[in-house]
Amino acid sequence: MTDPRPLHVLIAGGGLSGLAVAQGLVKNGHTVEVFERDRDLNRKQGYYLHMNAFGGEALRSVLSDDLFALYQATSRTTYGRQESIVLHDHFGELSSQPHLGPPNTGETPHTGVHRRTLRQILSARLGDALRAGAAVTGYSEDRDGVSVTLADGGTARGDVLVGADGIRSAVRAQRLPEVPIIATGVRGIGVYGRVPLTPELREIVPATLMDGVVIAVDRAGSRMLVGVFDPRQPVHEAAKAIAPDVTLDPVGPYLMVSCSVAPGTEVPPSAEWTGETPGMLRDSMRRAVAGWHPAAAEIVGRMELDSIFMIPFGFIVPAATWAPSRVTLVGDAAHAMLPTIGMGANLALRDAEHLVEQLTRAGRGESGLIAAIGAYEQDMRDVAYPFHAMTLDHDKNFGGGALARASDA
Structure with missing residues (x-):
């Protein structure tokens, strides 16, 4: 003591x-x-x-x-499901397993x-x-x-x-x-961006992509990670109601997306990005999923250019x-x-x-x-x-x- x-x-x-x-x-x-x-x-x-x-x-x-x-x-x-879900490129389910961690x-x-x-x-x-x-x-x-x-x-x-x-x-x-x-690196993952989850996109996105953090893969080695953020309450309104002295930036529903780039595309280090780099990478990602379920190219094509960045793992x-x-x-x-x-x-x-x-x-x-x-x-x-x-x-x-x-x- x-x-x-x-x-x-x-x-x-x-x-x-x-x-x-x-x-x-x-x-x-x-x-x-x-x-x-x-x-x-x-x-x-x-x-x-x-x-x-x-x-x-x-x-x-x-x-x-x-x-x-x-x-x-x-x-x-x-x-809807407390599971990690893996889909194939046409968004059919390949496997799932319960989320890790305690109950x-x-x-x-x-x-x-x-x-x-x-x-x-x-x-x-x-x-x-x-x-x-x-x-x-x-x-x-x-x-x-x-x-x-x-x-x-x-x-x-x-x-x-x-x-x-x-x-x-x-x-x-x-x-x-x-x-x-x-x-x-983690193959196929590293370049991230956001896609606003608009009412129109909700109609396009298959329900299997809305269940949590989902990864889709194809036999060529391309991958797409999708995480849906759809808050229980609007973020800035929740702060006003629950903790009025706390300021939170408004953030609407979105999809977080990380997708493979097409073969042959070089992703430059973040310090070497120019104003054209995000658009180049988005175009390359669309090519990588061109043969997938139509929603894949639609999602990638809606990524906000100013949201795209790379995480060096x-x-x-x-x-x-x-x-x-x-x-x-x-x-x-x-x-x-x-x-x-x-x-x-x-x-x-x-x-x-x-x-x-x-x-x-x-x-x-x-x-x-x-x-x-x-x-x-x-x-x-x-x-x-x-x-x-x-x-x-x-x-x-x-x-x-x-x-x-x-x-x-």
Whole structure:
């Protein structure tokens, strides 16, 4: 037992896991400083996020009641089927399997969210504790606390440092320098865009594409991923009704789409894109699905050009174990994985929930601080690492395996 006292926690990174840690700690009476390298939330990181009970119940734990209700209200409508579905190129079903994660039941099951909306909810009410445009570049640790150095030369000091700064984490690079980053692709997936879900498009899109996050594949190796975002309540109206002090950007229903480009098309690095690149890629994607169900070319052809961007995928080979200290890691900083089973954000939020629980125990004097961090880290490894291993078998879990089984039948 130790003397109870509030903790002051430094958090490197203002993504989902870092903000969730901040919300949960503030909810439990602690203070935080969140250092986010971006100056705003406008960097394109994706659109639709599939949520399961790992992530959704973590949000229930770390958020205030009204912010959690706002998350539920702005989530997509309840799935007709809680399954991952693989279709062939004419949108007939090849295979399905239940969504991964714990049971997801109740009146309002977890479905999916618009990433930017969730980040705005997680940023709510943090005020000056969220410091945008301030990247953590390094730290020093002693028996009494942790000091961080910022890119602008500033410093800050706290009881604990949480590295929530993504796959290229500066905190992990110092804490676990032996951990490698592996840059790789996921065949057929990587260029993303949005398609407004208009009444006309609802008439065109087959019902099989509206069930959740669906992937369609053909025998030439082309793939198309479709995720439907159709919120339970209009996003900005929900905020006014549930949490009037929270501002959410309006976002209407849409399809998130990622599609293969036609053979021979080179997708340039994001830094080399010109004004013509999105249109070139959209045209190439249409060619890739030209022989598919007619709705495929219709969907791709309606992708908003200013929404198209590329995600450079990668993963880390997570460290097997390490001795705990005042510096710990959550989310992609701890176990960055490929998106092939839709678990990255959910496990990141679960990390946040369990770290908050352990730090709160330490703050109440129920556990030593280092022991509490060690307990969190062991639980994180036990739960997240097996899912990380699953993501490395892309084809089995992301479409190709279903097509191979169909060929063998």
